[in-house]
Amino acid sequence: MSRVRVALDAMGGDDAPRTAVHGGLLAASPDLTVLLVGDQVAIAEELTRHEGLPGRGHVVVVHAPDRVTGSEDGARAARAKPDSSVVLACRQVKDGAADAAVSMGNTGAMMAASVMHIRRAPGVLRPAIATVIPSGGGYTVLLDAGANAEAKPEHLRQFALMGRLLAQTVLGRPEPTIGLLSIGEEPERGTEMVQAAHQLLRDVPGFVGNVEGRDIPRGTVDVVVTDGFTGNVALKLYESAAGFLFEEMRAAAMSSVRAKVGGALLRPALRRMRDRLDPDLYGGAMLLGVRGPAVIGHGSGNEVAVRHAVEVAARAVRENVIGRISAELERLPGAALA
Amino acid sequence: MSRVRVALDAMGGDDAPRTAVHGGLLAASPDLTVLLVGDQVAIAEELTRHEGLPGRGHVVVVHAPDRVTGSEDGARAARAKPDSSVVLACRQVKDGAADAAVSMGNTGAMMAASVMHIRRAPGVLRPAIATVIPSGGGYTVLLDAGANAEAKPEHLRQFALMGRLLAQTVLGRPEPTIGLLSIGEEPERGTEMVQAAHQLLRDVPGFVGNVEGRDIPRGTVDVVVTDGFTGNVALKLYESAAGFLFEEMRAAAMSSVRAKVGGALLRPALRRMRDRLDPDLYGGAMLLGVRGPAVIGHGSGNEVAVRHAVEVAARAVRENVIGRISAELERLPGAALA
Numbered sequence: 161m162s163r164v165r166v167a168l169d170a171m172g173g174d175d176a177p178r179t180a181v182h183g184g185l186l187a188a189s190p191d192l193t194v195l196l197v198g199d200q201v202a203i204a205e206e207l208t209r210h211e212g213l214p215g216r217g218h219v220v221v222v223h224a225p226d227r228v229t230g231s232e233d234g235a236r237a238a239r240a241k242p243d244s245s246v247v248l249a250c251r252q253v254k255d256g257a258a259d260a261a262v263s264m265g266n267t268g269a270m271m272a273a274s275v276m277h278i279r280r281a282p283g284v285l286r287p288a289i290a291t292v293i294p295s296g297g298g299y300t301v302l303l304d305a306g307a308n309a310e311a312k313p314e315h316l317r318q319f320a321l322m323g324r325l326l327a328q329t330v331l332g333r334p335e336p337t338i339g340l341l342s343i344g345e346e347p348e349r350g351t352e353m354v355q356a357a358h359q360l361l362r363d364v365p366g367f368v369g370n371v372e373g374r375d376i377p378r379g380t381v382d383v384v385v386t387d388g389f390t391g392n393v394a395l396k397l398y399e400s401a402a403g404f405l406f407e408e409m410r411a412a413a414m415s416s417v418r419a420k421v422g423g424a425l426l427r428p429a430l431r432r433m434r435d436r437l438d439p440d441l442y443g444g445a446m447l448l449g450v451r452g453p454a455v456i457g458h459g460s461g462n463e464v465a466v467r468h469a470v471e472v473a474a475r476a477v478r479e480n481v482i483g484r485i486s487a488e489l490e491r492l493p494g495a496a497l498a
Numbered sequence: 499m500s501r502v503r504v505a506l507d508a509m510g511g512d513d514a515p516r517t518a519v520h521g522g523l524l525a526a527s528p529d530l531t532v533l534l535v536g537d538q539v540a541i542a543e544e545l546t547r548h549e550g551l552p553g554r555g556h557v558v559v560v561h562a563p564d565r566v567t568g569s570e571d572g573a574r575a576a577r578a579k580p581d582s583s584v585v586l587a588c589r590q591v592k593d594g595a596a597d598a599a600v601s602m603g604n605t606g607a608m609m610a611a612s613v614m615h616i617r618r619a620p621g622v623l624r625p626a627i628a629t630v631i632p633s634g635g636g637y638t639v640l641l642d643a644g645a646n647a648e649a650k651p652e653h654l655r656q657f658a659l660m661g662r663l664l665a666q667t668v669l670g671r672p673e674p675t676i677g678l679l680s681i682g683e684e685p686e687r688g689t690e691m692v693q694a695a696h697q698l699l700r701d702v703p704g705f706v707g708n709v710e711g712r713d714i715p716r717g718t719v720d721v722v723v724t725d726g727f728t729g730n731v732a733l734k735l736y737e738s739a740a741g742f743l744f745e746e747m748r749a750a751a752m753s754s755v756r757a758k759v760g761g762a763l764l765r766p767a768l769r770r771m772r773d774r775l776d777p778d779l780y781g782g783a784m785l786l787g788v789r790g791p792a793v794i795g796h797g798s799g800n801e802v803a804v805r806h807a808v809e810v811a812a813r814a815v816r817e818n819v820i821g822r823i824s825a826e827l828e829r830l831p832g833a834a835l836a
Contacts, residue, residue, distance in 0.1 A: 233684060268682065296742055306681055309689045343644055343730040344606065346571060351647045351727050373734030377742035389689050390728055392681040396711030397732055401739040404634055404715035409747070412767040419767035425760025429750040 163191055164474045167258035170198035171227040171245040172265020173459050173466070180264055181206035183466020188215030192474050195258055197222045198245040222257075224248040227265075230459050234268020238276065246270050250277040253452035260473035264457035264466055267445075271307060274447045274454035281482050283489035286311070287449035288319045289388070289456070290326050291395055297379025301327050301336075305445055306392030313357035316340065316385050320364045321488050322448040323383035329479040330446075330472065336382035338364060339371030341390060346370070353387070361385070363492065406434065444469050446476065449485060453477060501529055502812045505596035508536035509565040509583035510603020511797050511804070518602055519544040521804020526553030530812050533596055535560045536583040560595075562586040565603075568797050572606020576614065584608055588615040591790035598811035602795035602804055605783070609645060612785045612792035619820050621827035624649070625787035626657045627726070627794070628664050629733055635717020639665050639674075643783055644730030651695035654678065654723050658702045659826050660786040661721035667817040668784075668810065674720035676702060677709030679728060684708070691725070699723070701830065744772065782807050784814065787823060791815060 168184045170177040177198050184194040185207075194215070196203050200223040210216060224245035228237040238247055246265055250273040252258035261278065263270040275287055288304035301323045304311065311319075320338050327336035340358055342350035347358045349370060361367045371380055376394060386394070409430075413423030444457035444465075453476040457469035476482075506522045508515040515536050522532040523545075532553070534541050538561040548554060562583035566575040576585055584603055588611040590596035599616065601608040613625055626642035639661045642649065649657075658676050665674035678696055680688035685696045687708060699705045709718055714732060724732070747768075751761030782795035782803075791814040795807040814820070 233682075235682075236684075296745075309681060309687070309692075341731060343647060343727055344571070344573075349647070354647075354727070373731040373736075374738035376735050377738045386731075389681055389692070390731055393679060393711040393724075393728055393732060394735055397714050397735055398711075398739055400712035400715040401736055402743060405740060405743045407634075408771050409768070412771040413764060415767045415770075418763050422760045422763025422765075422767075425756050426751060426764055427760075429753045429757035429760075430747070432753075433746050433750040 163193060164260070164477045165193045165195060165258045166470050166473050167195040167197055167222070167249040167252035167261045168466070168470060169246045169249040169261070169263035169265055169270070170196040170203050171224065172263040172270070173461065174230070176265065177202050177206050179461070179463050180466055182210065183463035184219060184470060185210050185213045185215040186463055186467040187470035188218035190218060192218065192470070194219045194470060195222050195252055196220070197224050197249040197252065198227065199224070222248065222252065228269040230266050232266060232269070234266040234270070235272040237266065238269045238272035247273045247277065250274045250454065253278045253454070258452070259477045260453040260455065262455045262457065262469050262473050264459055264461055264469065266459070267456050270454065270456045271447065274450060275307060278447070278450040278452050278454055281449055281451050282486045284449035284485065285318055286315045287447050288322060289445050290323055290448050291445040292331065293376070293395070293398060295377055295379030297382070299331055300376060300379050300381070301331065301383045302376065302391055302395060303385060303448070304388040304391050305395045306388045307447060308388040310389070311353070311387035313353060313360045316357040316387065317360040317364060318449070318489060320361050320367065320383065320385045321492060322485050323385060324364070324366060325481055325484050325488060326446070326448060327382045329481050330475060331382065333382050336366050337368050338366045338383040338385060339368055339375060339381035341373070341384055341386035342370040343372065344370065345372070446472070448481070451482060453481060501531060502598070502815045503531045503533060503596045504808050504811050505533040505535055505560070505587040505590035505599045506808060507584045507587040507599070507601035507603055507608070508534040508541050509562065510601040510608070511799065512568070514603065515540050515544050517799070517801050518804055520548065521801035522557060522808060523548050523551045523553040524801055524805040525808035526556035528556060530556065530808070532557045532808060533560050533590055534558070535562050535587040535590065536565065537562065560586065560590065566607040568604050570604060570607070572604040572608070573610040575604065576607045576610035585611045585615065588612050588792065591616045591792070596790070597815040598791040598793065600793045600795065600807050600811050602797055602799055602807065604797070605794050608792065608794045609785065612788060613645060616785070616788040616790050616792055619787055619789050620824045622787035622823065623656055624653045625785050626660060627783050628661055628786050629783040630669065631714070631733070631736060633715055633717030635720070637669055638714065638717050638719070639669065639721045640714065640729055640733060641723065641786070642726040642729050643733045644726045645785060646726040648727070649691070649725035651691060651698050654695040654725065655698040655702060656787070656827060658699050658705065658721065658723045659830060660823050661723060662702065662704060663819055663822050663826060664784070664786060665720045667819050668813060669720065671720050674704050675706050676704045676721040676723060677706055677713060677719035679711070679722055679724035680708040681710065682708065683710070784810070786819070789820060791819060
């Protein structure tokens with residue numbers, strides 16, 4: 161595939177369309193057309209600010225008369241606003257006008273819109289949201305981060321296969337290790353559903369057994385598989401814990417003159433660390449198991465985060481993650497489908 | 499109740515019985531007898547090191563010929579080793595020789611031993627492990643942190659009532675706020691079980707609705723209610739995230755000469771911060787809903803952490819947390835029991 165087309169929700173994100181348009185322009189190239197979906201007047205105005213950027217000739221504006229804000233109930237808004245930019249971005253994929261969709265806006269709305277409007281890939285029982293999080297092992301794939309509140313053992317087995325492919329293609333790990341999230345290492349620990357999933361996962365290449373909550377920050381495995389309820393709680397807790405600790409650290413660095421001097425000297429090193437751990441910079445989440453990759457970035461991300469999210473979506477298209485997921489599910493159909 | 503008796507597993511913890519015996523002696527007083535349960539020869543030897551401590555006259559040694567180590571599968575070991583110190587500590591409560599039990603050793607073993615040997619309190623459907631974690635709001639009670647992998651809506655409602663009493667008595671919050679952990683604020687978000695629990699929790703005083711993973715570090719509510727699977731994943735993830743970020747911070751402070759100087763100046767302030775957030779110092783976890791409080795500390799805690807855990811157990815006895823839980827459950831029996 162020579163030319164990839166990514167539909168970007170230009171009205172998503174804290175200061176939309178400013179940052180989204182800027183990031184889209186940074187990503188656009190002769191190989192990558194970016195469809196800027198949103199209020200055409202506002203987008204056109206932003207575009208005039210960046211006439212000199214080389215990407216300027218590789219963006220297309222798609223008008224969307226409505227938008228979903230960050231404070232709305234995303235799932236509800238995605239249903240109630242069929243002409244919103246996030247819904248129309250996903251519809252570009254459904255209609256064949258784009259190969260992938262990206263939004264930096266309301267996470268719930270993007271999840272709901274992509275599940276509603278981008279059809280499931282062949283062989284996939286349930287799509288899953290995969291997120292790439294910083295960890296002691298570099299980066300770890302966690303899925304499902306919230307596409308489905310409930311999961312069956314066979315779903316978790318498919319999540320494992322999908323996460324494995326993502327780790328191979330996006331993280332570049334040839335033989336990723338996979339763990340099933342539970343509350344003890346033994347196969348008989350956890351809920352009945354998790355115990356049954358453990359048995360089904362045994363034939364998934366790279367499966368090392370159960371892992372615990374502590375293994376997520378440690379990066380014990382490349383891929384952590386769980387249901388969307390637990391995964392969503394874990395992801396939001398992890399992001400928020402990092403923010404809480406950075407705040408506490410900042411307060412500590414203001415607590416005395418000595419600490420202030422120390423903090424000032426340490427700042428560049430801490431900023432590099434924060435950049436590595438910053439959720440805005442590691443590409444957000446991706447909905448797997450649908451016919452076109454859907455990438456969900458963080459609303460507070462800057463233009464570099466937007467570019468990164470668009471490029472992750474394009475890479476997933478070029479690497480044919482979707483086609484390979486279907487092929488893999490066909491090759492290893494699993495006990496419940498056999 | 500003038501005199502409280504706490505059975506302490508003297509063989510639990512990283513360098514047992516040294517730290518456990520020392521901490522037990524620090525807690526023991528005319529109002530608080532500490533039963534040191536473990537190898538009587540090793541305990542007697544440790545006691546000779548602290549002849550001058552005032553607590554010396556208020557400890558009793560109870561011999562236990564066996565012990566569970568930190569690396570064993572706790573639940574299995576608690577069943578396989580009926581003469582281990584952790585099991586005998588819990589049996590002191592069952593037999594009426596102690597009012598509460600404390601272990602700083604294998605968490606799984608203490609959970610299993612206390613659930614097996616300390617009987618359920620009247621009206622309680624399922625005991626729950628409550629843990630007090632540092633947060634933006636000071637401290638937050640999270641339960642169930644892993645006593646039961648599966649939960650029903652009525653169990654979560656009882657957990658809410660138990661957590662409320664713990665926040666009142668141990669955290670000193672007269673009117674604690676309570677949130678149900680889910681993946682969205684709306685009552686219809688989450689699994690079917692969580693949605694049903696939301697309806698049942700509406701009559702619990704202080705219930706504010708659903709909270710998300712991010713609300714745990716933020717301390718949005720005083721009490722977070724969840725099933726033992728999700729709660730255990732969340733607790734272990736949170737503790738490990740803190741450890742991971744401290745490690746990253748240490749590495750950042752070694753990355754250049756400038757950063758090293760800054761780190762050295764900042765160290766006292768960061769140490770105070772770490773002390774506040776250190777899981778070893780905030781009293782561990784408590785099994786609620788059994789006839790005697792069972793406190794589970796962290797294996798790496800020092801003697802101050804041991805003393806703190808013993809004192810938390812004693813306070814729960816003096817405040818009659820157990821009796822008040824039964825009274826509260828009787829007063830608000832709930833839809834499913836009505």
